[in-house]
Amino acid sequence: MSAPLLEAEGLVRRYAMRRGLFGRGVEIAAVDGVSLRIEAGRTLGLVGESGCGKSTTGRLVLGLERPDAGSVRFEGRPMPPPGTAEWRRLRARMQMVFQDPLGALDRRLPIGEQIREPLDIHGLLDPAARQARVFDLLHAVGLREDHAARYPHELSGGQRQRAVLARALATGPSLLVADEPISALDVSIQAQVMNLLADIQARFGIAMLFISHDLRAVRQLSHRIAVMYLGRIVEEGEPDAVLHDPAHPYARALVSAIPHPGRAVRRILLPGDPPNPADRPPGCAFHPRCPAAVARCRAESPALKPRADGRLVACHVAQGEAEAPIRQAA
Amino acid sequence: MVRFLLSRLLRAAVTIVLVVTFAFVVLRLSGDPAQIIMGADAPPEAVDAFRTAWGLDQPVWVQYFHYFGAIASGDLGRSMRDGREAIVLVAERIPATLALTVPALLIKLLLGIPAGIYAALHRNSAVDRALMVAAVAGFTVPSFVLGLLLVLVFAVQLGWLPSGGQESWRHAILPVATLGIGGAAVLARFTRSAMLEVLGQPYIRTASAKGLTWRAVVWSHALPNAAIPTVTIVGFMVGSLIAGAVVVESVFSWPGVGRLMVVAVANRDLAVVQCILLLVAATMVVANLTVDVLYGVLDPRLRTGIRRAGAG
Amino acid sequence: MPEAPLPRPALAAAAPPRRERALPPPLVLAGAVWLVLMLLVALLADAISPYAHTALDLRNRLSPPVFLGGSWLHPLGTDELGRDVLARLIYSIRTSLLIAFGATVIGAVLGTVLGFLAAHFRGAVEHAVLALVDFSASIPMLVFALAVLAFFGNSMVLFVCLLGLHAWERYARIARGLAIAASAQGYAFAVRQLGAGPWRVYLRHVLPNIASTLIVSMTLAFPEIILLESGLSFLGLGVQPPETSLGSMVGYGREYLTRAPWILLSPAVVIVLTTLSVSLLGDWLRDRLDPTLR
Secondary structure: OOOOOEEEEEEEEEEEEEOOOOOOEEEEEEEEEEEEEEOOOOEEEEEOOOOOOHHHHHHHHHOOOOOOEEEEEEOOEEOOOOOOHHHHHHOOOEEEEOOOHHHHOOOOOOHHHHHHHHHHHHOOOOHHHHHHHHHHHHHHOOOOHHHHHOOHHHOOHHHHHHHHHHHHHOOOOOEEEEEOOOOOOOHHHHHHHHHHHHHHHHHHOOEEEEEEOOHHHHHHHOOEEEEEEOOEEEEEEOHHHHHHOOOOHHHHHHHHOOOOOOOOOOOOOOOOOOOOHHHOOOOOOOHHHOOOOOHHHHHOOOOOEEOOOOOEEOOOOOOOOOOOOOOOOO | OHHHHHHHHHHHHHHHHHHHHHHHHHHHHOOOHHHHHHOOOOOHHHHHHHHHHHOOOOOHHHHHHHHHHHHHOOOOOEOOOOOOEHHHHHHHHHHHHHHHHHHHHHHHHHHHHHHHHHHHHOOOOHHHHHHHHHHHHHHHOOHHHHHHHHHHHHHHHOOOOOOOOOOOOHHHHHHHHHHHHHHHHHHHHHHHHHHHHHHOOHHHHHHHHOOOOHHHHHHHHHHHHHHHHHHHHHHHHHHOOOOOOHHHHHHOOOOOHHHHHHHHHHHOOHHHHHHHHHHHHHHHHHHHHHHHHHHHHHOHHHHOOOOOOOOO | OOOOOOOOHHHHHHOOOOOOOOOOHHHHHHHHHHHHHHHHHHHOHHHHOOOOOOOOOHHHOOOOOHHHOOOOOOOOOEOOOOOEHHHHHHHHHHHHHHHHHHHHHHHHHHHHHHHHHHHHHOHHHHHHHHHHHHHHHHOOHHHHHHHHHHHHOOOHHHHHHHHHOOOHHHHHHHHHHHHHHHHHOOHHHHHHHOOOOHHHHHHHHHHHHHHHHHHHHHHHHHHHHHHHHHHHHHOOOOOOOOOOOHHHHHHHHHHHOOOOOHHHHHHHHHHHHHHHHHHHHHHHHHHHHOOOOO
């Protein structure tokens, strides 16, 4: 197997948080030992509830934040510390698409200027060619040349996200991290932007880390899917395999939540509170809500390892290491 | 709460250290401190003695610690005018200044706060508009102009009151009025906007929707909450009890700390200037610390957060 | 259908609720006119002044202004040395406005730079800046300025720089708060991850975005600096002769309060009208541009 474009190993990111009026600061692990690899030109979908650490993972992978433990290697070389000249140079090779395009754009500059900015920053092309490049990019993302003179507030939400995408593509990066790129958009616009992302990936051969809470959106774009729960990846595999036969009980619950017209699958409702990274249960973090949990799950945290069918799963039961409990029908 | 108090105390201490450091650095930069503090015509042996006493022949960082020690023991040098200890000279003037600033503070509180509350409760009424125009005027008329205007009317034209000096309580009327009127205007304006902000909050609507009388809503909900921001500016006014009368004391030839400061600056009597600087800063830091603690008592939310951090 | 109530939002948008001041715009307009007049006077001082501000007319000492029965030779009267009050007033306006303008710009630049530094480096730098903010809050500006003038003596450059320290902490707080907010997830974060260096992030992106807030703060600080300057000059510790400013005119005129009140009345009126105008304009701008600022 060729060396991956990006390889992250055991990433941990902790944040200090204060609880209550007089409580002392506690550390919560937003990301707690995530490893992933992205091959050139391929898309990895990262899916999970809000607060599971998927956005933090995205920032760590891009080197925007330093991990407290673990490492990121891009094109075989370790990620330089943020703010260094080497780190800044690397920005031309890896880019980000944001959830809130209006917030990510400078509302005091016309779109064209902002799309050209990465070229100015990295000194790519000569000034005359930069303008031509801006128009090419506008076309590539489905905007018109006259949009270049518009300000962000003069565009629709979908157009803004196209502009952000054009800016991200300006330097011809080999990796794109898209953090919930469609969740702030109208439903009618979401499909367009999804198609655009798929189109761009196919056309430019960019590797992508696609972060979303929406399993269907992830499946549509991804070559592989990783499911995150409370800072860890609990299952990773081919999209169709994960969607048709999820192995981890949490993934099963996520899949069952997707409405399927014409297919009557009973939705698995998870009991208990939504996960709170400040209050991580011992053992498998999912066990208080898990319908399949056994005694071992409370005591021992399962490792993410390959099953016989090649799927990566972090679950004692799914790995066949523990007896599934015999459950009474409800 | 202990943690909160400790962090505030630490901040106050850091500020005092900064002020002393500032005085130290400025004194060093302005020339030979011994000569400056002792005065140009001081006998050389006195200057030498001062040098040894203050350790000026030692490295700068040693001097720096000595300087702290000297200040802690109240040794702030002598006035170059009459050779008396600066700290005594300044202390003598404090009662005269307080005789102006304390009554003025009372006027500010008793006029400004009720006026601000009234204006907020009767928003856009004729009284509100008149009060706010008066407040803007009181805020933009410098105290020396107001003071001279009062002198022109009440001392020169009408001859009712003396124009300067400190012989009787009647001499204090014009300076106290000058200080009080301007401050009351500022306070009224501030109280009004604090009140209006509180009155616009949802909990006020909730309280009146619960069936409480408007009077009860104002007394038990609006006023305590509007008091929180108002405490800051009142604390600032208390903190400037010593320094707040510099200009007015000069206008009315009132022999207080402010007048002493102006004369000392004009004569470059640095020991006195430095003493007043430290005194003023200490007063202000204590007032700020008190405000911080009061904040903690009045508004428990602020105990944990960084109060000034995002509040630009 | 014609009976249906009209939708209200359009009306509400046409007349936004005045938040703070009940003073009507005509006053603001009058203030703006006055300020333009003052600016013209300051710019054209040499052309419109009837005399040099130091020229003596010893035969006409303490001559009253026209409206008190004086002659048109000296429309606003003369002072104890027979210097023309109008001429002195014109040059004083120029000096005071120049000083206040320079000091305002110095304070804004200094405060904004320190605020950006605090936001960019966080940690120790941020604590140092916040300690300086506490420091400047612990000494009233007037006393601070007096102390520095005592230690270093008076010079015009030092004086302007000193006044420039007024209100720097406000800009620092604004710049720091808004820059941190923009870096956390907003446009500044986006530009940073494009590979932009700090200069580009702060000068090209953050600064233009917070400029309106800073400008409002400047219009609020400007009258305060005029008051500070005139107060210090009144005490004889600010602008030194032969230069003259509005405050020093009042200070010198004070000795002739009973015999020649016109010497100090005209500069006093100009001070009040100018600070009033800038304050009105600043408050109005604040309500229009930035209601979050107090």
